Amino acid sequence: MRVPFIKMHGLGNDFIVLDARETALPAIPSNFANRLADRREGIGCDQLIVLEPSDTCDFRMRIFNSDGSEVEACGNASRAVALLHGQPAKVETGGGAITLEPATGGASVDMGSPKFEWDAIPLAYAMDTANMPVGWDMLDAPMAVNVGNPHVIFFTDDADAVDLAAIGPAIETDPLFPERINVNVASIAGDNHLTLHVWERGAGLTRACGTGACATAVAAIRKGIAKSPVTVTLPGGDLNIAWEQGGTIRMTGPATEAFRGTFEWDDYS
Numbered sequence: 001m002r003v004p005f006i007k008m009h010g011l012g013n014d015f016i017v018l019d020a021r022e023t024a025l026p027a028i029p030s031n032f033a034n035r036l037a038d039r040r041e042g043i044g045c046d047q048l049i050v051l052e053p054s055d056t057c058d059f060r061m062r063i064f065n066s067d068g069s070e071v072e073a074c075g076n077a078s079r080a081v082a083l084l085h086g087q088p089a090k091v092e093t094g095g096g097a098i099t100l101e102p103a104t105g106g107a108s109v110d111m112g113s114p115k116f117e118w119d120a121i122p123l124a125y126a127m128d129t130a131n132m133p134v135g136w137d138m139l140d141a142p143m144a145v146n147v148g149n150p151h152v153i154f155f156t157d158d159a160d161a162v163d164l165a166a167i168g169p170a171i172e173t174d175p176l177f178p179e180r181i182n183v184n185v186a187s188i189a190g191d192n193h194l195t196l197h198v199w200e201r202g203a204g205l206t207r208a209c210g211t212g213a214c215a216t217a218v219a220a221i222r223k224g225i226a227k228s229p230v231t232v233t234l235p236g237g238d239l240n241i242a243w244e245q246g247g248t249i250r251m252t253g254p255a256t257e258a259f260r261g262t263f264e265w266d267d268y269s
């Protein structure tokens, strides 16, 4: 069976999108996402996105990391899907309902409310998620925020100087994080402006992470080192994140369709 796909990206965080809203696909087999995501033997991507019908929202967005794991949220893919859909929509995700609003060259997305309770991150045991008494090498005293998916955030003097490829895997898989974790390293770039690098759970270093930008901006506002709206500069470019205490997070930024094609389902299942 030949299956159409759309290759998209948000600030260089790239996706294969399968649109099964009108024509159903077979169940997604295990290993399917990591085989498709392989940059030498597959199409290549950071995340596989599958759109399906929803009973509660306009449609459902499923997210698979390049290691094959199915996860709850993806900020950059939300903007890409908004561009693809072309009109406002409420979308069911594993992390809760989000609201898409396409804009010229990208989208604005209401990502829902952040969670700060230790067991909502989740962490393995109780602690203050605004000042965690833990550390790995030169990184310590992080914050943790769940924005649909779990994030730990380290503020450092120079985020560009941290070898996240070396330290990210150990933090991602530390037993403190029973569902693993996305690892964010940020520094202050100016007034309400952060520099951010992200080691993504299940995908490694990416050029941008939308939920990472949301979690880091929220953490910075909570810590009192930035005020909303916050500009977050990632290796792939800038996102604008707005959040007030008690409210939902609004993420605004670009999204791009790269190309379309088809692949043979059986070659990857």
Ligand SMILES: N[C@@H](CCC[C@H](N)C(=O)O)C(=O)O
Pocket: 013, 046, 047, 063, 065, 071, 072, 073, 074, 075, 076, 077, 149, 150, 182, 200, 201, 202, 203, 206, 208, 209, 210, 211, 212
């Ligand atoms: N790239 C995404 C996040 C994708 C999921 C993440 N790796 C996880 O496992 O939670 C984004 O733009 O938010």
